[in-house]
Amino acid sequence: MEERPFSDISYRKYLDEDKFMGSRCRKCGQIYVPPRRFCLECRSEDMEWHELKGEGELAAYTCISIGPSFMIEEGYDRKNPYCTGVVTLAEGPRMVARIEGVDARDPESIKIGTPMKVEFLHRGEGDKARTFLAFRPL
Amino acid sequence: MMSGKRKIGRGVAIVGAGMSNFGMFPDKDSKDLFAEAFSEMLASVDKGFDPADIQAAWIGNFSNDFFVHQAHWGPIIADLTGIVPRAVTRTEGACASSTLAMRDGLMAIASGMYDIVLAGGVEEMSKCTTEEVTEGLALATSPYEGEAGYTFPGVFGALATAYFHKYGAGREHLMNITIKSHENAPLNPKGQFKQTIRDLMEARKAKAAKKGEQVPDWADEKEALFDPRFNPPVAWPMHLYDCCPISDGASCILMVAEELAKSFTDNPIYIVGFGQGSGRGLHACPSLTSFEANKQAAAEAYGMSGLTPKDVQFAEVHDCFSIAELIHIEDLGFFGEGEGYKAVAEGETRREGRMPINTSGGLKCKGHPVGATGTAQMYEVWKQLRGEAGERQIPGRDLYIGATQNLGGTGGTCTFTIFERR
Ligand SMILES: [Zn+2]
Numbered sequence: 001m002e003e004r005p006f007s008d009i010s011y012r013k014y015l016d017e018d019k020f021m022g023s024r025c026r027k028c029g030q031i032y033v034p035p036r037r038f039c040l041e042c043r044s045e046d047m048e049w050h051e052l053k054g055e056g057e058l059a060a061y062t063c064i065s066i067g068p069s070f071m072i073e074e075g076y077d078r079k080n081p082y083c084t085g086v087v088t089l090a091e092g093p094r095m096v097a098r099i100e101g102v103d104a105r106d107p108e109s110i111k112i113g114t115p116m117k118v119e120f121l122h123r124g125e126g127d128k129a130r131t132f133l134a135f136r137p138l
Numbered sequence: 139m140m141s142g143k144r145k146i147g148r149g150v151a152i153v154g155a156g157m158s159n160f161g162m163f164p165d166k167d168s169k170d171l172f173a174e175a176f177s178e179m180l181a182s183v184d185k186g187f188d189p190a191d192i193q194a195a196w197i198g199n200f201s202n203d204f205f206v207h208q209a210h211w212g213p214i215i216a217d218l219t220g221i222v223p224r225a226v227t228r229t230e231g232a233c234a235s236s237t238l239a240m241r242d243g244l245m246a247i248a249s250g251m252y253d254i255v256l257a258g259g260v261e262e263m264s265k266c267t268t269e270e271v272t273e274g275l276a277l278a279t280s281p282y283e284g285e286a287g288y289t290f291p292g293v294f295g296a297l298a299t300a301y302f303h304k305y306g307a308g309r310e311h312l313m314n315i316t317i318k319s320h321e322n323a324p325l326n327p328k329g330q331f332k333q334t335i336r337d338l339m340e341a342r343k344a345k346a347a348k349k350g351e352q353v354p355d356w357a358d359e360k361e362a363l364f365d366p367r368f369n370p371p372v373a374w375p376m377h378l379y380d381c382c383p384i385s386d387g388a389s390c391i392l393m394v395a396e397e398l399a400k401s402f403t404d405n406p407i408y409i410v411g412f413g414q415g416s417g418r419g420l421h422a423c424p425s426l427t428s429f430e431a432n433k434q435a436a437a438e439a440y441g442m443s444g445l446t447p448k449d450v451q452f453a454e455v456h457d458c459f460s461i462a463e464l465i466h467i468e469d470l471g472f473f474g475e476g477e478g479y480k481a482v483a484e485g486e487t488r489r490e491g492r493m494p495i496n497t498s499g500g501l502k503c504k505g506h507p508v509g510a511t512g513t514a515q516m517y518e519v520w521k522q523l524r525g526e527a528g529e530r531q532i533p534g535r536d537l538y539i540g541a542t543q544n545l546g547g548t549g550g551t552c553t554f555t556i557f558e559r560r
Binding site: 060068069071085086096098112 | 268276284285286289295296298300371372374376419420
């Protein structure tokens with residue numbers, strides 16, 4: 001795999017390519033999402049890119065009625081809340097991500113422990129194009 | 139390896155404290171608010187004090203840059219209070235900014251560099267819309283949380299679902315915290331909200347009757363708090379009454395070297411333990427029901443003071459959201475993990491309870507002008523320890539050890555400070 005720096009910019013570029021990538025310590029095997037330059041376990045700087053399976057389960061969530069402006073622009077508001085959460089990945093680490101395919105108007109219907117699969121939300125065009133990490137129930 | 143135990147090189151005491159009224163003040167700016175706090179602080183020094191003796195100042199401010207488009211608040215406050223041309227430094231640790239101001243003052247006196255310093259904070263938020271404030275505060279979440287659409291209430295909402303799931307608690311348990319804070323609210327003349335939940339329910343009923351609408355027939359506080367017309371969701375399970383308000387305000391304390399303290403007052407309050415920790419975002423923190431920064435701060439402060447959680451008689455903790463209060467009282471060791479919500483339900487954190495928490499009404503009722511909150515928490519402990527808290531004085535107890543816990547961002551910064559009256 002090509003050598004991109006283990007940075008947030010690289011991480012987001014991979015998301016644009018529908019790839020969910022972390023870094024893996026070559027010395028001790030620890031996996032980091034988003035990627036880290038320094039292994040916090042063994043302090044090695046010998047990292048490699050690691051594509052995550054994109055599977056996990058819901059560890060925490062919230063359904064937001066008053067969101068930041070970029071979510072308001074997507075059409076979310078008090079009448080149309082959205083869900084965002086924390087997913088524990090099959091590989092072990094956790095990641096925060098938007099949660100799709102659930103009813104954010106009925107938060108009690110959403111269950112911690114639900115198996116989830118990764119999804120890439122492409123929003124905006126041209127200079128404003130961005131990809132958001134999301135998960136959806138399997 | 140470094141030694142784990144921290145020490146204060148030279149004793150430090152608080153000999154004066156002041157805070158402005160907290161609330162939404164369209165006709166007051168940050169200088170007006172700080173002037174209120176500073177005047178009260180000067181008047182509070184029992185044996186009198188010449189402000190020309192202040193050798194340096196630290197002023198906490200999170201984001202007036204965003205809220206009122208003015209940065210570099212240190213010199214503005216130094217000019218206001220006549221500290222110019224002596225040193226002033228702005229500190230920023232999100233909602234913990236003014237505790238960091240106190241910390242810098244503490245280190246400066248402990249090191250021997252200064253003997254008399256001012257620490258305080260200010261924030262002016264209400265000139266923005268709710269949406270703007272939400273966005274301004276969200277600047278202090280981690281970048282990954284921001285991208286995932288989290289707001290401040292959203293991060294705490296997610297922590298609440300994890301806590302509920304792990305310990306079997308629910309919204310009704312968080313409501314106990316809200317109801318308790320609002321019981322203290324009418325007793326704090328400087329607070330933003332001065333009504334109990336019952337008062338607010340009656341006001342709502344009266345309003346409905348006046349408008350000719352159906353009058354709600356809630357049986358008790360919790361029934362009202364479960365009613366989304368009374369208590370709408372913000373970031374489920376965080377609802378309006380789980381969240382602190384948008385506030386303007388200022389606060390400050392006068393800190394001096396221990397050997398000088400008695401020349402200012404016969405009743406100084408000593409800072410005997412301080413700790414500060416840092417934390418990661420939700421994705422990387424080791425637990426979703428605890429703040430790692432809290433654990434670090436608590437271990438340092440207890441170690442420094444030689445005290446244990448059992449020695450602390452009461453505390454002000456950072457209840458920016460109801461769930462935060464619950465997590466803090468467990469992280470600080472006042473209650474066991476997963477036990478906090480039961481203790482709250484049994485009334486242990488009420489003013490008359492075994493461990494009074496947020497006698498000021500907390501951020502929820504007193505208000506949360508973020509940069510002012512840390513030293514405002516210390517103002518409450520100063521008042522309680524000196525027996526000057528008026529109607530909200532903790533009853534029937536000789537108070538000598540109190541503490542404040544201040545959280546910045548979504549747990550990126552946490553502090554814990556222990557105070558003693560000797
Ligand atoms: Zn490693």
